[in-house]
Amino acid sequence: MSLESRLLDILSPWCNAPAWRVAFSGGLDSTVLLHLLARLNRQHALPPLTAIHIHHGLQPVADAWPEHCQAFCAQLRVPLQVVRVEVPPGASIEQAARRARYGALATGLGEGEVVVTAQHRDDQAETLLFRLLRGAGVRGLAAMPTSRALGRGQLVRPLLSVSRAELEHYAREHELSWVEDPSNRDTAYARNFLRHDVWPVLTQQWPQAAQSLARSAMHMAEAQQLLGELAMQDLAPASTPAPFAWLALPxxxxxxxxxxSDARQRNALRHWLAPLTRLPDTDHWAGWRSLREAADDAMPLWRLADGELRRAEGRLWWLSGDWLTEPVALPPFAGTTPVVLPGNGAVHWSGELPGGALRLAYRRGGERIHLSGRGRRDLKRLLNESNIPAFVRNRLPLLYQGEELLAVGNLPQWRPEAAGTGELIWHAPDWR
Structure with a gap:
């Protein structure tokens, strides 16, 4: 089967997408991919094709690449978008550049659109070897999937069964030109060291190493799929609705x-946490044991890369975004008009507004509220009785009439007579 036919066959599930966008670096791999797709686009009824070049600005020579990419795209009559990104300094420039690149690709994707990238079989084999040396588990050893969600669309890698040698042959046959990134020769980078110093030795002894390792990655992907199915079965009994509908946290x-078992707990939590945060390494799972085994009154938490897991009232709660910071001073109360609470969502009054001077506040301790037929009650005890998670209690907006506590956000059952039939509605902050 020709390379064009193989590519078309792999991309067939996405032939009805609104658009295909090729991640075009100007290097050999993406040059061949874009050339192939441009030819297929002229021969078949395929989605509109565009290219996107991410300019990292990490080296002076890269400033000439957008011009090269523009000339090549003009030759193919494919529209090109050039996006410049800032790569923050850090321990791993490779990782930071990758995050910036995929972040830009995700931002530019419309609903249902597909971004197509040019990773090939040799890249897949290198990825598996690299992750094996880092001690990755099954999820990591599955290497790069053919497709995955990205932003509002999909990322698709249609060349994972194609060798670099095949791409080079195609490029020579069609007299294509491409740019060479000089940093690709720098063996100070781990992947380059594997590619230039380790890989030639491996293939000298095992010529089919790339094909074999790519096949192993497929086996790991299948194993990961089975682990995912087991995780979904194990998570089903735990995925019960939270007792407070207004607390829309995972x-x-x-x-x-x-x-x-411990292994199935970790497997289920990996599956559940995967859309929420970068997953912890093996050693960091000690945090899960501490969270699981802590005393009920300890308010345990497990800090992860992009948020934290809390245990409260018999549940695990995922907190991120504004939930990781303390809310700041409250603005003046605006009655039935929603008031944005800095770092803490918004609040408004529903119903007939009570008279008198009204103001918002947060808990400081010692608050009491007068309940009809029950007298003055301590707010802390009421919150304990209601099973409100501890991490929520200091975020609940309180409404005062003068010095009298009149209402607690989203808890109308504690409504003094002075509040009438109205309610203080709190829209809790988004966790994303």
Whole structure:
């Protein structure tokens, strides 16, 4: 089967997408991919084709690449978008550049659109070897999937079964030109060291190493799929609704998870956490044991890369975004008009507004509220009785009439007579 036919066959599930966008660096791999897709686009009824070049600005020679990419795209009659990104300094320039690149690709994708990248079989084999040396688990050893969600669309890698040698042959046959990134020769980078110093030795002894390692990655992907199916089965009993509909945080019931073996607990949590945060390494899973085994009154938490997992009221709760910072001073109360609370969502009054001077506040301790038929009650005790998670309590907006506590956000059952039939509605902050 020709390279064009193989490519078309792999991309067939996305032939009805609104658009295909090729991640075009100007290097050999993406040059061949763009050339192939431009030819296919002229021969078949395929989605509109455009190219996107991410300019990292990490080296002076890269300033000439957008011009080269523009000339090549003009020759193919494919529109090109050049996006410049800032790569923050850090321990790993490779990783920071990758995050910036994929972040830009995700931002530019419309609903249902597909971004097509040019990673090939040799890249897949290198990825597996690299992750094996880092001690990755099954998820990591599955290497790069053919497709995955990205932003509002999909990322597709249609060349994972194609060798670099095949791409080079195609490029020579069609007299294509491409740019060479000088940093690709720098063996101070781990991947370049594997590619230039380790890989030639491996292939000298095992000529089919790339094909074999890519096949192993496929086996790992299948194993990961099975682990995912097991995780979904194990998570089903734990995925019960939280007791407070207004608290729209990802959460799980803890008791069903505790009935599983340690390995199945970790597998289920990896699956659940994957869309929420970068997953922890093996050593960091000690945080899960500490969270799981802490005393109920310890308010345990497990800090992860992009947020934290809390245990409260028999559930696990995922917190990120504004939930990781303390809310700041409250603005003046605006009655029935929603008031944005800095770092803490928004609040408004529903119903007939009580008279008198009204103001918002947060808990400081010692608050009491007068309940009809129950007298003055301590707010802390009421919150304990209601099973409000501890990490929420200091965020609940309080409405005062003068010095009298009149209402607690989203808890109309504690409504003094002075509040009438109205309610203080709190729109809790987004966790994303």
């Amino acid at each position: 959460s799980l019931s803890l008791a069903p998870l505790l009935q599983l």
